[in-house]
Amino acid sequence: MAIGEIAMKLAKLRGKLSYQTILLGSVTLLTSGVLAVANYLTQEAIQAAEMQDIKHTLVQVLPIQYDNDLLQDTVILPGIDGNLLTVYRARQRKQVVAVVFQVSQFGYAGPVVLMMGISRTGEVLGVRVLKHSETPGLGDKIELAKNNWILSFNGRSLTNPVTTQWQVKKDGGVFDQFTGATITPRAVVRAVKQGLEFFTAHQAEFL
Amino acid sequence: MNQNYLNIAREGLWDNNVVFVQMLALCPTMAVTSTATHGLGMGLATMVVLTLSNLLISAVRHWVSPEVRIPVYVVFIATLVTLVDMSLNAWAHELHKVLGLFIALIVVNCAILGRAEAFASKVGISEAIVDGLMMGLGFTLALVTIGAVREILGSGTLFTEAHLLLGEMFAFLELTLIHEYKGFLLMILPPGGFLTLGFLLAGKRVLETRLSTVVTVPQQVSV
Numbered sequence: 001m002a003i004g005e006i007a008m009k010l011a012k013l014r015g016k017l018s019y020q021t022i023l024l025g026s027v028t029l030l031t032s033g034v035l036a037v038a039n040y041l042t043q044e045a046i047q048a049a050e051m052q053d054i055k056h057t058l059v060q061v062l063p064i065q066y067d068n069d070l071l072q073d074t075v076i077l078p079g080i081d082g083n084l085l086t087v088y089r090a091r092q093r094k095q096v097v098a099v100v101f102q103v104s105q106f107g108y109a110g111p112v113v114l115m116m117g118i119s120r121t122g123e124v125l126g127v128r129v130l131k132h133s134e135t136p137g138l139g140d141k142i143e144l145a146k147n148n149w150i151l152s153f154n155g156r157s158l159t160n161p162v163t164t165q166w167q168v169k170k171d172g173g174v175f176d177q178f179t180g181a182t183i184t185p186r187a188v189v190r191a192v193k194q195g196l197e198f199f200t201a202h203q204a205e206f207l
Numbered sequence: 208m209n210q211n212y213l214n215i216a217r218e219g220l221w222d223n224n225v226v227f228v229q230m231l232a233l234c235p236t237m238a239v240t241s242t243a244t245h246g247l248g249m250g251l252a253t254m255v256v257l258t259l260s261n262l263l264i265s266a267v268r269h270w271v272s273p274e275v276r277i278p279v280y281v282v283f284i285a286t287l288v289t290l291v292d293m294s295l296n297a298w299a300h301e302l303h304k305v306l307g308l309f310i311a312l313i314v315v316n317c318a319i320l321g322r323a324e325a326f327a328s329k330v331g332i333s334e335a336i337v338d339g340l341m342m343g344l345g346f347t348l349a350l351v352t353i354g355a356v357r358e359i360l361g362s363g364t365l366f367t368e369a370h371l372l373l374g375e376m377f378a379f380l381e382l383t384l385i386h387e388y389k390g391f392l393l394m395i396l397p398p399g400g401f402l403t404l405g406f407l408l409a410g411k412r413v414l415e416t417r418l419s420t421v422v423t424v425p426q427q428v429s430v
Contacts, residue, residue, distance in 0.1 A: 020274050042298075046300075146368065
């Protein structure tokens with residue numbers, strides 16, 4: 001069939017209501033199919049990459065010696081937000097010396113997800129941001145790649161500073177906020193504090 | 208034919224620039240141009256999506272009936288953005304960590320739908336691709352310019368964190384132009400974006416007026 005003929009037929013068909021319905025339907029079906037395939041193809045790689053990220057962060061929030069495989073030694077508990085939370089345990093000669101888990105709080109533009117390591121004695125060993133959607137150039141200073149701020153939690157515990165001081169300076173606490181961004185650091189401080197409280201409440205279950 | 212492509216390039220880069228002339232995509236523009244590096248990242252990511260969407264929409268232009276074209280384009284664009292997002296996340300994870308934020312923002316970029324509707328749905332594939340590249344490049348230039356102005360005035364630096372986006376090789380781009388600078392917060396916040404855009408727009412108009420008088424003066428003499 002000549003191209004002109006096809007074009008003519010198409011032009012005739014296009015005007016029909018059923019053509020439009022079928023077109024829209026098939027386009028949606030087709031793209032959904034493509035997305036499903038893409039999801040299938042990328043799922044494993046994405047998971048592997050995220051696992052790698054977790055491992056990388058685990059090392060950062062655990063600046064101590066341990067002799068077990070963290071990713072295998074986990075406890076699953078109902079977390080702060082009601083969802084199940086995986087707690088990774090670091091052991092030295094069979095004894096748990098530290099735990100690592102995720103905490104999250106709503107920041108300025110979405111959830112800020114953090115990974116935090118807590119020592120057996122309840123001190124923060126390290127906190128790192130896993131995921132956030134804060135304003136570039138303002139709220140993203142919570143990333144270590146951009147600012148050292150996140151290190152200010154190291155060595156802190158629920159008694160250092162006292163509970164009422166677990167806030168940004170603007171609210172009367174001890175933690176710095178950033179120029180132009182208070183909501184983000186506020187969320188992070190709250191998340192870390194909640195993490196410590198979670199640790200205290202569930203100590204018996206994972207130590 | 209070459210003249211045609213030159214025209215498309217000229218339109219995309221200057222005469223019909225997405226930000227400076229069409230005034231489209233202002234939402235992502237204001238959101239990411241707090242630094243030149245972020246502008247560059249957003250611009251490049253948009254260029255890729257825009258080129259792909261132009262290609263796809265030009266390819267199916269005979270099949271799509273005018274009545275349902277908008278939903279069809281929207282579905283295509285959303286799918287493309289998701290595909291780019293997923294593949295970057297899977298196979299270029301490091302890059303995705305930096306660009307991921309921008310890719311999600313591309314969905315709300317009306318410039319892409321705008322080009323699909325105004326151009327790609329009416330022309331051949333090669334022209335649509337060139338248009339996508341050039342509009343994308345024009346968008347990138349606009350974002351980097353606005354980002355640079357805001358970054359210099361707002362934080363006294365230029366291209367900070369460029370090594371995160373482009374790799375360690377490009378660390379030399381990162382400049383601190385004003386040492387001991389206290390920062391000028393307004394420029395980093397969205398109002399600074401609007402102010403910068405306003406001044407740049409005015410500047411562009413002045414430049415164009417100057418240029419057109421320069422060109423027309425000899426003609427008047429000859430008449």
